[in-house]
Amino acid sequence: MKYALKTDTGKVRQHNEDSGGVFTKGEHFLAIVADGMGGHKAGDVASSKSVSLLNEKWKDTDSGEVDTPEKAEKWLLDAVEDTNQKLFQHAKENKECDGMGTTLVAAICTPASVSLLHIGDSRCYLLKQGSLTKMTEDHTLVNELVRSGQLSEDEAENHPRKHWILRALGTEETINVDLLSFTWEKGDVVLLCSDGLSNKVSRETMEEMLNNDQLTIHEQVERLVSLANEAGGEDNITIVLISNDREEQEREAK
Numbered sequence: 001m002k003y004a005l006k007t008d009t010g011k012v013r014q015h016n017e018d019s020g021g022v023f024t025k026g027e028h029f030l031a032i033v034a035d036g037m038g039g040h041k042a043g044d045v046a047s048s049k050s051v052s053l054l055n056e057k058w059k060d061t062d063s064g065e066v067d068t069p070e071k072a073e074k075w076l077l078d079a080v081e082d083t084n085q086k087l088f089q090h091a092k093e094n095k096e097c098d099g100m101g102t103t104l105v106a107a108i109c110t111p112a113s114v115s116l117l118h119i120g121d122s123r124c125y126l127l128k129q130g131s132l133t134k135m136t137e138d139h140t141l142v143n144e145l146v147r148s149g150q151l152s153e154d155e156a157e158n159h160p161r162k163h164w165i166l167r168a169l170g171t172e173e174t175i176n177v178d179l180l181s182f183t184w185e186k187g188d189v190v191l192l193c194s195d196g197l198s199n200k201v202s203r204e205t206m207e208e209m210l211n212n213d214q215l216t217i218h219e220q221v222e223r224l225v226s227l228a229n230e231a232g233g234e235d236n237i238t239i240v241l242i243s244n245d246r247e248e249q250e251r252e253a254k
Contacts, residue, residue, distance in 0.1 A: 001029055001109060003242045004218040008225045010196060011233030017043030018194050018238040019051045019102075023058050028066055029109040030058045031240045033122050034102045035194040037168060042100030046087055046170050050102050053083045069181035072108040072115035080104065080117055080169070080177060087170030101168035105136065105192050109242050114190055115181040119167050123198050125206065126182065127189040132207035135180060139167035163195075188244045189217075196237035200228040210241075217241050 009016040017036035022029060034050045036043030057079045066072040091097045103120025116124050121138040137143060141164040145151040151159065167176055184190070189210055197206075201224060209220055209227075221239050228237045 001027070001111070001242055002217055002245050003029065003031065003240065004216075004221040005031075005238075005240045006221045006225050007238040008196075008229070008236065010236050011229050013234070013236060015044065016236045017047055018196070018236040019044075019047035020192075020238045020240055021051045021055060022240055022242070023055050025058065025061070026063050027111050028063050029242060030054065030106065031109065031190070031192055031242055032104065032106045033192040033194055033238050033240055034104045034169075035120065035122050035196075035236070035238070036100070036102045037165070038097070038100035042091075042097045043102070045090070045097055046100040046102035049087060049090065050083055050104055050169060053086060054079055054106065057082070066108050066115075067110060069113050069115050072110070072113075073117070073179050073181060076106055076108060076115060076117040077177065077179060080106065080119075081175065084169050084175045085173070088173055091170060099171070101171035103165065103194070104169050107190060107192060107242070109184075109190065109244075111244070113181055113183050115179070117177050117179050119169055119175060119177045120165050121163075121198075122192070122194050125191040125193075125203070126184065127191065127207065127210045128184070129187075130207075130211050132191075132203055132210060134203065135182070136178065139178075140165055162199075184244050186244055190240075190242045190244075192240040192242075194236060194238045196233075196235035197224060197228050197239055199235065200231040200233070200237075217243050 034047035036047035105118040
């Protein structure tokens with residue numbers, strides 16, 4: 001597997017409240033994107049603490065504890081619930097962090113499968129056989145209105161409450177997250193991103209970029225960030241790409 005990560009402040013905001021990370025353990029990868037909320041200081045704290053707390057737990061984890069989808073989902077749920085408790089407690093004990101929270105999308109990738117946890121509106125997409133599919137459902141007011149048939153997809157794009165998040169990490173003592181596992185094969189690509197990308201770059205454009213085999217995975221990430229900034233760059237942008245390139249990995253190992 002290969003990966004690329006980039007986080008960018010964008011063209012409008014003064015502070016980057018996004019955080020991201022990819023942490024490896026042999027053939028197992030933990031990838032995270034978090035988009036903080038609650039003012040620049042509190043948002044920074046919520047997203048960066050989430051990534052660092054999950055990384056600390058990952059360091060103490062044996063690869064055998066996450067080598068099946070069932071084990072990986074359990075690890076993600078336990079780790080994120082513990083992280084939520086620590087964020088919630090930190091906000092209670094530090095007045096300047098009152099009300100802080102963060103979205104989170106986290107994936108454990110093995111050569112055979114991907115296990116995914118998300119809360120909020122940061123997303124995961126899967127590129128398989130050239131087709132890009134959104135694997136997560138945004139936990140937002142507008143998305144619920146679309147799901148219930150009260151809004152069309154087109155109406156949702158420009159809705160004034162588009163950014164109202166219904167679920168986040170650290171804002172409540174208990175959380176409700178979505179868990180999903182799926183298989184992937186050689187040539188498949190997982191894309192994790194904050195809404196600074198997905199609100200500015202269409203799925204079709206992302207798909208076209210990820211299918212451009214003239215670009216390295218790092219160049220693809222750079223181009224996607226540039227496209228989001230060219231479209232306005234009003235929000236922070238964070239992207240993680242993970243490519244299941246087992247053939248190249250085996251060739252490099254020889």
